[in-house]
Amino acid sequence: MSETIRREFPLLEEVVWLASAGVGPMPRRALDAIAETQRALYEGFDPPAWKEAGEAAERARRAVAALLEVEPEEIALVRSTTEGLNAIAASLPWERGDNVVITDQEYPANAIPWYHQARRHGFEVRVARSRGRGLPLDAFAEVIDRRTRLVAVSHVQFGSGYRVDLAGLAELAHGHGALLVVDAIQSVGAVGVRPRELGVDALACGGYKWLCGPEGTGFLYVRRELVEELLPSQIGFHNIAREEEKSLWDLLCGGGTWVRDFSGYAPGALRFDAIGLNPAILSGFATALELFLELDPGWIEERVLRLSSRLIAELSRRGYEVATPEDPAERAGIVLVRGPWNLRAEIARAEVEKHFLSRGIKIHVRAGGIRVSTHFFNSEDDLDRFLSALDVLR
Numbered sequence: 001m002s003e004t005i006r007r008e009f010p011l012l013e014e015v016v017w018l019a020s021a022g023v024g025p026m027p028r029r030a031l032d033a034i035a036e037t038q039r040a041l042y043e044g045f046d047p048p049a050w051k052e053a054g055e056a057a058e059r060a061r062r063a064v065a066a067l068l069e070v071e072p073e074e075i076a077l078v079r080s081t082t083e084g085l086n087a088i089a090a091s092l093p094w095e096r097g098d099n100v101v102i103t104d105q106e107y108p109a110n111a112i113p114w115y116h117q118a119r120r121h122g123f124e125v126r127v128a129r130s131r132g133r134g135l136p137l138d139a140f141a142e143v144i145d146r147r148t149r150l151v152a153v154s155h156v157q158f159g160s161g162y163r164v165d166l167a168g169l170a171e172l173a174h175g176h177g178a179l180l181v182v183d184a185i186q187s188v189g190a191v192g193v194r195p196r197e198l199g200v201d202a203l204a205c206g207g208y209k210w211l212c213g214p215e216g217t218g219f220l221y222v223r224r225e226l227v228e229e230l231l232p233s234q235i236g237f238h239n240i241a242r243e244e245e246k247s248l249w250d251l252l253c254g255g256g257t258w259v260r261d262f263s264g265y266a267p268g269a270l271r272f273d274a275i276g277l278n279p280a281i282l283s284g285f286a287t288a289l290e291l292f293l294e295l296d297p298g299w300i301e302e303r304v305l306r307l308s309s310r311l312i313a314e315l316s317r318r319g320y321e322v323a324t325p326e327d328p329a330e331r332a333g334i335v336l337v338r339g340p341w342n343l344r345a346e347i348a349r350a351e352v353e354k355h356f357l358s359r360g361i362k363i364h365v366r367a368g369g370i371r372v373s374t375h376f377f378n379s380e381d382d383l384d385r386f387l388s389a390l391d392v393l394r
Helices: 003-007 028-042 047-068 081-089 112-121 137-141 166-175 242-254 268-272 279-295 297-317 346-357 380-393
Strands: 075-078 099-103 124-128 148-154 179-183 202-206 218-222 334-338 364-366 369-373
Touching: 028 047, 028 279, 047 075, 047 218, 047 279, 075 081, 075 268, 081 112, 081 179, 081 202, 081 218, 099 112, 112 124, 137 166, 148 166, 166 179, 218 268, 279 297, 297 334, 297 380, 346 364, 346 380
Parallel strands: 099 124, 099 148, 148 179, 179 202
Antiparallel strands: 075 218, 202 218, 334 369, 364 369
């Protein structure tokens, strides 16, 4: 691992960070971008800074589009995965008798929005059940039928680290006339995700985990052919058609009748942009994304998978139960290890995390085990330190 890359992350000077599945460390350049934007906007009189701050959103949008290999107009900027999923959930024309399929491994961000809409519109939420470590297509096929409007799934599960076969699931869902909506917060930034190639209709992702961006950032991809069928549940000045936005602004500034209805929405997914995004935070997000593009997403994926493979092999050799699949095609950067620990009690979970923190290592206790997140900035020495601390715990 290049020390130049590790020096980009000041947090690594203090702790072994094996917790990117919770929050990723931010690179120095992103931290500097946030501070510089804040200073330029609020500490002095710098008119060009406001123009540059406004351009940060488009920088972030272009960088996300490049990362996913889609068009910028298919990307909305949101503040979290949950906000993106809710935007889709609230924009569909639901009918009684519809059903939505989720899984028994989903993080609440990809369960609560669908149960909420089910309460509002009277449709059914169905749960595909895991088979052993994974969620094979057969598990979905058992619950999808002709009334399934949508399948909502995490690409990589937050607990087990299992990576779902999105291409196969898209084919299954579309064969029944259903949409495929993906929570990608545990995959984008760790492994390559190309929603068009995979057949995904919409995909939401927060920016603060594997993408190493700030809290309050994220994006929503919506396939261009789908977006015209969706009606946003909330709308603001910047979510309407660009020519109409400009016309209204001219009236606001120059005088005239500006209180009026509007005739169209912003093109593509831009109609789903969150309202009131922070320009300084967006500047940091854009800068972090540009680092990923600079490093090469293909290299990042290869490194993430190599580190997680090494960790799984070492854990298995030492006799630990690994809940994450060995096959790299079925996982990303999350490795879940279980041992002779009962982690149902809050005090037990706190003691385990304290044990590792006392040795300068940050992990998470999730899904009844110890969750380790291996990212591109981690080193083999990081893994050795974790394994030594784990052996003491056993």
